[in-house]
Amino acid sequence: MEFGKMKKFASTFAIALIxxxxxxxxxxxxxxxxKDIDLKGDVKLEKVVTGxxxxxxxELVTPDTIVPGDKLIFGTDYSNKxxxxxANFVVTNPVPKAVRLAPDASDELIVSVDGGExxxxxxxxxxxxxxxxxxxxxxxxxxxxxxxxxxxxxGASGRLEYPAIIR
Numbered sequence: 001m002e003f004g005k006m007k008k009f010a011s012t013f014a015i016a017l018i019x020x021x022x023x024x025x026x027x028x029x030x031x032x033x034x035k036d037i038d039l040k041g042d043v044k045l046e047k048v049v050t051g052x053x054x055x056x057x058x059e060l061v062t063p064d065t066i067v068p069g070d071k072l073i074f075g076t077d078y079s080n081k082x083x084x085x086x087a088n089f090v091v092t093n094p095v096p097k098a099v100r101l102a103p104d105a106s107d108e109l110i111v112s113v114d115g116g117e118x119x120x121x122x123x124x125x126x127x128x129x130x131x132x133x134x135x136x137x138x139x140x141x142x143x144x145x146x147x148x149x150x151x152x153x154x155g156a157s158g159r160l161e162y163p164a165i166i167r
Contacts, residue, residue, distance in 0.1 A: 036082025046071040079157035089149040101139035102163035112144040
């Protein structure tokens with residue numbers, strides 16, 4: 001296979017793996033009403049476009065080719081299709097291994113750095129380094145992101161997002 005074709009195949013394969021990771025969106029089943037919540041995940045590539053006036057703008061596009069260092073936005077749209085409000089709805093997104101949480105991600109995100117065993121803000125978490133010593137957790141250590149929606153009214157919808165960088 002030619003190098004250019006192989007690179008395109010590898011990029012397409014990486015996109016497929018990342019997109020499969022967005023299907024890992026999970027809702028914690030705390031109530032029977034939570035079946036009324038519809039979840040849909042997607043991934044967009046952040047692309048900088050220079051306009052005719054020379055100014056750069058950022059567009060979110062469906063990725064067709066990605067390379068290390070590209071910034072992606074992982075999103076989960078939610079909507080309550082039921083007739084009653086759903087309280088304390090939890091959405092958990094695993095972070096695909098091909099990406100790392102972007103350094104400009106909100107410090108308000110609740111994350112896990114141990115496969116979903118424990119949760120907190122990244123700035124409050126630690127991990128064990130290769131030398132056995134504890135160190136502050138970094139964006140590349142994040143394995144999962146979790147949101148808890150206090151209440152989702154009937155017919156209400158919204159979007160949850162986090163930025164990630166291709167490793």
